[in-house]
Amino acid sequence: MKKSSLITMTAFAAVAVLGLSGCAAESAPAGSTRACVILPDADSGTRWEPGDRPALEKGLAEAGFEADIQNAQNDPAKYATISDAQLTKGCGVMLLVDLQGAGVAVAEKAKAAGVPVIAYDRPIAGADYYVSFDNETVGALQGQMIVDGLAAAGKDIKTASIIYGSGDPTDGNAKMFLDGALGVLDAAGAKAAFTMEGTWDGAKAGTLFEQAFTAVKGKVDAVLAPNDNNAASIIQVLDKNGLTVPVSGQDASIAGLQNVLLGKQYGTVYKPFTLEVAKALEVIKAIFAGETYPTTKSNDGVPFVTIDPISITADTVKDVVAAGDATVEALCTAEVAAACEKYGVK
Structure with missing residues (x-):
């Protein structure tokens, strides 16, 4: 199998995904620029806390958005409690890493409240977008x-x-x-x-x-x-x-x-998490701008924003x-x- 090079990786990250699948996603509630994020745990793959959290915090701050990033600590009940508190406080968008299916119910609540949902890294039925490496x-x-x-x-x-x-x-x-x-x-x-x-x-x-x-x-x-x-x-x-x-x-x-x-x-x-974070930030910016982010495929009906993995x-x-x-x-x-x-x- 051909080995991917970092040049290929960088080029891919720089190219906008073309085409459109699925129907248009919801826009963020008017005036809201608060991104609510739920991470699943602190240990799977050892990436969420040392990697994704600081990268998301930095990227959201640089884009001028407020960030509320919390971790469910591998507890689906805590996942639900966090989401209820976030939605009560108000979210312009929710970015969810699913935990044992808990993301589905949260996505339903968010959509009912008019809040668009991005399934991040793991698929969630009913989300507006799914951002992940091509699994x-x-x-x-x-x-x-x-x-x-x-x-x-x-x-x-x-x-x-x-x-x-x-x-x-x-x-x-x-x-x-x-x-x-x-x-x-x-x-x-x-x-x-x-x-x-x-x-x-x-x-x-x-x-x-x-x-x-x-x-x-x-x-x-x-x-x-x-x-x-x-x-x-x-x-x-x-x-x-x-x-x-x-x-x-x-x-x-x-x-x-x-x-x-x-x-x-x-x-x-x-799977450089930095590429995944960058792509998720692009989708969030599109949602806050009232735009539909382009995708080329879907996953169970959810528009799928894919990133290429690399064999090492x-x-x-x-x-x-x-x-x-x-x-x-x-x-x-x-x-x-x-x-x-x-x-x-x-």
Whole structure:
């Protein structure tokens, strides 16, 4: 599979999405420039608090909008309580990251109050827009990691023992990730030796993988892991059993990038949250201006503003550093220093 370059990424971010799908979204209530944001938790993918929150706060402030950004701390009931308080105070737009389906009811309340809703990163039925990376492409890149990793190891994918993992089934993105991966794996003739229960919880993923490892009697040739957090726990089990096999990932986290450099994880899908924030801000500005933001596709009837993800392998970890989304100091610890030198991470 061709590797995306940072030049391609930057060019894509600069090009306006053309065309229009779906019907026109609502405009913000007259006179309101308050953006209400609900983040789902403080740990999934380790991105919301250290990444999206400050970027959204900065972008909204620079655009002259008031921001109310809160975190539901992985509690759907708290998610509902936060939304009620925000809507009571008044919102010109709501940007919601869904949490176990809680976003659907909040979107309904917001729409009833005339407040447009942007589903951010995860789909929400009934939203006016869905802003996210192209999730089936994310999955396809993960599936390709398994195909390429097995080929590099000289193993026949049609007879390989592959453990399939996936994200939490209550997260609408998880199915799209898995569908994208299966599209590639099925076409290559791969079959699952064992399919794990879906989760985003790293510790739980480790336990589930222990069970899968026992079920296949320790014969594992590759693992389809939905993100770096899951992959890290799976790799711990593989390490304990003296195995190194192709493992996929997602998020380009520090731990994930380190595992990629060390050869313990074949690759990770890089989704620069800065691109997602920038695109969401464009949509918010359009809504406050009473305009309809152009889209090229829809997701279950919701106009979908897509962003291209990037596949990262050991050879391209340096690109994530060059983009400012990882530092040499964080990546190149004593254990990883030799690998950083080998792959030009500096």
